[in-house]
Amino acid sequence: MKIQTLSNLYPPHVVGGYEVLCFHVMRHLSERGHQVSVLTSNYGNGHADYPKQKIVRGLELLAPRDNIYAPFTASEAERDAINRRNVAALRETLSHEQPDVVFVWNLHFLAPSFLEAIEQANVPRVYLLTDNWLAVFHKPRFVADYFSRLVYREASGGVKGFFKSRVRCLVRHRKREVKMAGTSVFPSRFMQDWYRQAGLAFERDTVIHHGILPSPQALSDSTVDRRRFIHAGELRLLVAGRIVPIKGVHTAIEAIPNIMKSFPNLRVSLKIIGDDRDRPYLDSLKKLIRDLKLDDKVSFGPPVPEAELPGVFQARDMYLFPSLYEPFSLTLIHALRAGIPTVASKTGGTPEIVRHRKTGMLFEASNPVDLARQVICLADDPALRSRVSRQGQQDANQLTFDRMVDQIEACLLSTCRGQS
Numbered sequence: 001m002k003i004q005t006l007s008n009l010y011p012p013h014v015v016g017g018y019e020v021l022c023f024h025v026m027r028h029l030s031e032r033g034h035q036v037s038v039l040t041s042n043y044g045n046g047h048a049d050y051p052k053q054k055i056v057r058g059l060e061l062l063a064p065r066d067n068i069y070a071p072f073t074a075s076e077a078e079r080d081a082i083n084r085r086n087v088a089a090l091r092e093t094l095s096h097e098q099p100d101v102v103f104v105w106n107l108h109f110l111a112p113s114f115l116e117a118i119e120q121a122n123v124p125r126v127y128l129l130t131d132n133w134l135a136v137f138h139k140p141r142f143v144a145d146y147f148s149r150l151v152y153r154e155a156s157g158g159v160k161g162f163f164k165s166r167v168r169c170l171v172r173h174r175k176r177e178v179k180m181a182g183t184s185v186f187p188s189r190f191m192q193d194w195y196r197q198a199g200l201a202f203e204r205d206t207v208i209h210h211g212i213l214p215s216p217q218a219l220s221d222s223t224v225d226r227r228r229f230i231h232a233g234e235l236r237l238l239v240a241g242r243i244v245p246i247k248g249v250h251t252a253i254e255a256i257p258n259i260m261k262s263f264p265n266l267r268v269s270l271k272i273i274g275d276d277r278d279r280p281y282l283d284s285l286k287k288l289i290r291d292l293k294l295d296d297k298v299s300f301g302p303p304v305p306e307a308e309l310p311g312v313f314q315a316r317d318m319y320l321f322p323s324l325y326e327p328f329s330l331t332l333i334h335a336l337r338a339g340i341p342t343v344a345s346k347t348g349g350t351p352e353i354v355r356h357r358k359t360g361m362l363f364e365a366s367n368p369v370d371l372a373r374q375v376i377c378l379a380d381d382p383a384l385r386s387r388v389s390r391q392g393q394q395d396a397n398q399l400t401f402d403r404m405v406d407q408i409e410a411c412l413l414s415t416c417r418g419q420s
Contacts, residue, residue, distance in 0.1 A: 001416060002035045004099035006090070006118070008061060008106050013044035015068055015275065016242060017330045018130045020306065022105045024213065026053055028405045029412075039093045041109075043068070054097075058089040061109035068109070069244070069278045083111040090117050099123060100416045108133045124415045125182040127202075128408075129191060130210075131327050135198045138178045142198045151246065151325045153366060177201055183415045185408065187328035188349025204418070206411060209352070211404035212333050212396075213306075226341055226389040227382035229317045234267045235259070235379055238316035238340075240309070241323070241331055243276045243285070243300075248322035248345060253288055254368035255320075255375065256297055262376045270294075271316065273301040306334070313338035318378060324365050326350050333399050336360065336392035341385045343374045353399075357384070359392035 005026055009019040030036040030052035041059040049055065060082045064070045074082070094102070102125040107115060115137050118125065127134060135143050177199045184205040186192040192207050230236055237259075241247050249272060260268045276282045282300075289298050304312055309331070313319060319335040321344035326332075328349035335342050336353065342360035344350050354360040361374035378385050 001101065001413060002097065002099045003029060003037070003101055003103050003412065004094065004097050004123075005036065005038045005103045005105060006107070007038065007040050008059070008109050009043060010038055010040035010055065010057075011050075012046055012048045013041075018106055021130075021210065021330065023050070024401065025405060025408060028401075029409060032405075032409065034409075037093070037097050037099065039090065056089075056093060058093070059086050059110065062111065063109045067277055079111070083113050086110060086114050087117045090114060091121075094121055094123060101126060101412050103412065104128065106130065106133050108136070112137050119181065124418070126412055126415050127180075127182060127184045128187075129184055129195065130187050131191075132194070134180075135195060135200060138200060139198045146198075147325070183411060185411055188352050190349040190352065191327045204415070206407075208404060208407045208411070209399055210328050210330055210333070211399045211401040212330055212337065213401045224314055224339060224389075226339065226385045230315060233265070234269065235263060235318075236316045237268070237270045237318050237320055237375070238312070239270065239272045239274075239320050239322065240304075240312065240335075241274045241321075241329075242278075243272065243274045243282055244278045245281050246324050247274075248324045248365065249281075249285060250288060251322040251324075251345075251366055251368050251371055252320045253285060253292065253294065253298060255372040256294055257292060258369060258372035259375050259379075260297075262372075263379065266379075268297060270298045270320075271301060272298065273312070274303050276300065276302075309334045310338045313340040316340060318343060318375060320371065320375070321345060321350070321354075322365070322371060323347060323350070328352065333396050337396035339389045339393050341378050341388055342392065343371060343378065345371075353395075354392075355395070358388065359395050360388050 007022050009015060011019060011023045014020055026036050026038060037054040039056050039058060041061045042057045043061050043065065047057065062072050062079060062082060064072060102118060102123050104118060104125060104127045132143055180200060180202045182203060184202040186207045187210045189207055192205060239249055239252050243249055252270060256268060256270055289295060313335055319340045319342045321332055321342060323345050324347065326348040332344060332350065332353050336359060342354060344354045344360055344362055345365035346362040347365040351362065354362055356362040361378055363370040363374045
């Protein structure tokens, strides 16, 4: 099978987890004998060659080259020129490669004209919808309303008005259903339902839960006794992920004072590691830390490679996952597999990974009081910490990478046959 993959980013340039996941999936598909070609952007101006993969970095993103989070200030004429070049690169690639299937991963920072060129191509296609990017093209009003009212909670009229607005929004957009040719693959039932609510319908769709590669370090450290804290007299908390508003890092910081009040004899600390290129948000977090007088309790660190995550988790007592919106987190699976007791926000696809009081603790997103309550519950109950650690590892061990690739491969093959 000849697979033409399209992704806005690709290693060595990464921002989040999906680019790394895309690379690993393509590597494994090529090792299974499929011909893999990747059309991606030149973002970062770096190049890397990978065995059995043809990488073409011919796309230009509508984003600054030095900081993808910063506003893009190009003129309309410059944007139009970039868009035309991107469409030309796509058409040239499809003409040259003659793929059996187009595998579309993420097109954030590309224009609608690029998506239209994909849809116009007479090639079977599969969309891996790890987040909302496709809805941004076809249902921008739905996405804006959903995030402002449901994720960032900017609605007036309190909680009741908030959910009434959601219902009105969903009904309004369902009336304008967009029918997409091809197959969609969702990482969670949450994302499948979310796209249906947005009013996007596909010829075929399926849910394939993401998986992670095995980690020898996680297996070797799996005997850590979670009934005890790593260091006597300390409660060491961790947040790991991109330091951006949607990851809810502020909620974790806001929970610290309540946790400290419950454990006056423990030294409570929070370590936050991750990509911090969103400088305005980072500055707001540092101000929050000063305002709450937590300067000696909260610290920041750089992101760590995936292979080093187990060691990071083993050095902390609890992992906090305060995202405001999360389709299906790979880092969360890594945490459970490493056996660290986990407290996660009850949002998006997270409840498909974490089962409350079974494999971790769930709290209401954006609610630091509830987050603190769940941390206190775990900290007070050594047997519960041990139990969720063991069961979390067992559940995470079912979310294997090989299983994921098997299902993706079968989906790609069936899509080719269905449209051949």
